[in-house]
Amino acid sequence: MKAIVLRELGGPTQLRYEDVEVPTPKANEVLVKLKYAALNRRDLWITYGQYPGMELPSILGADGAGEVVAVGEQVSDIKVGSAVVINPALNWGESRAFHGPDHRILGMPSDGTYAEYVVVPAENVFTKPTYLSWEEAAALPLAGVTAFRSLMYRGNLKKGENVLIPGIGSGVALLALQIAVAHGANVFVTSSSDEKLERAKQLGAKGGVNYRSENWMKEMKKLMDGVDLIIDSVGGENFNHLINLAKPGGRIVNFGATSGTVKELLLPRIFFKHLDIKGSTMGSPEDFKEMLQFFEEHKISPYVDKSYPLKEAIEALIYMENATNFGKITLKIE
Incomplete structure (x- = not known):
């Protein structure tokens, strides 16, 4: 599959558009074929090494939406073909008030959504709101x-x-x-x-x-x-x-x-x-679920400023770095 990989620090120009292996879902995981990903400033900071827990190489990207194409063992409530949006807050923990010590965000160190496919825990995928386009759904998770x-x-x-x-x-x-x-x-x-x-x-x-x-x-x-x-x-x-x-x-x-x-x-x-x-930072699974319900009730759509093809992720991050955008920046994944 094609993916945007960060192997060296030094800003977004260090990113590389590469061929990597399609990941295989383990127990309690699902494989999602992504339609769109979205940028966050976190991705930009990571390229400069300005983020805790740096581990390279890594595929960036916390936000994404797509179709489930495979499920691991012990996954029974998510079917292949399901349209999903990804909650990027992994391993939040038991308390809603604060995240636990094992919490991390998708897209470094765990490989993220700047790719054709991504593996995530089954508990981190939610049904895509039908009124949202694939692009809007991908732009929603972290910011929402x-x-x-x-x-x-x-x-x-x-x-x-x-x-x-x-x-x-x-x-x-x-x-x-x-x-x-x-x-x-x-x-x-x-x-x-x-x-x-x-x-x-x-x-x-x-x-x-x-x-x-x-x-x-x-x-x-x-x-x-x-x-x-x-x-x-x-x-x-x-x-x-x-x-x-x-x-x-x-x-x-x-x-x-x-x-x-x-x-x-x-x-x-x-x-x-x-x-x-x-x-406050990110949100618990309860926050994510309630956020989706609130958006569905009020038919709120993320405002998308600009979209780039996946292979132009460098240009997209440079555009974000210039801080001229009004709304989210997305990556279309062919």
Whole structure:
């Protein structure tokens, strides 16, 4: 089969389009013939060695959707020919509150979805929602479960609350926007692009502010009367601004740090406002199941920005690295 393999570090240009053996499912595993895969920033960081537990060589890719073509022993509830979407959170563990020590994400060290076929545990495949295309289904898993868990489980989002999503444009941020709007929240966003702000409004955002503006904090405060819940993947120096925008008793859920560390966390502003600051990453099997049910109920579709053939994965990751995308980037697997 054809696959995108990372053998050496140094960025996406180190990836190679190679012939490798089709994997064989073991007990309690299934073999999926992939239709589409989708990119995540995790894949980009891995090519630079900026991810824990590095093991090479490896086939990248956490997200994918396709048809089951073989099942291992002891798999009785999944039939060959089933259309499935893959939950990339492997070995989550027993507690929904946090993942266990054996948890890992598909696509390094376990070979992932940048390939014609992938083997995954049977418990990690779910029936593909019929209303989603193959491409949309592949774009959903990692971003969808991350956004859903951050909002609904960790964030305890309630109807009518004000939600702030900094850095709108990523796959997770856009799905968080759609989930929150569908749940009846008032969503506000930030971006360095006025075009992305306008497109976010078309997807249901009440308003947005360009954070490159000198007075963006004041502009945001004019738009809303404080924030009940902030879903942040940016971190960096703007994190203290988020603390300032939060209402007393508000919540901040963080699942990333694309702008780096928070160098000076102002603790008095946290405890005097009685804020809850929570971390979140990926999601449990329960989160994934509930996410699919929520999307099915509200007919939410991931926003796909651009698609490339599998052999052009390098170009796709470079496009992602330039941070101009609005939504998910996918790989079509012929």
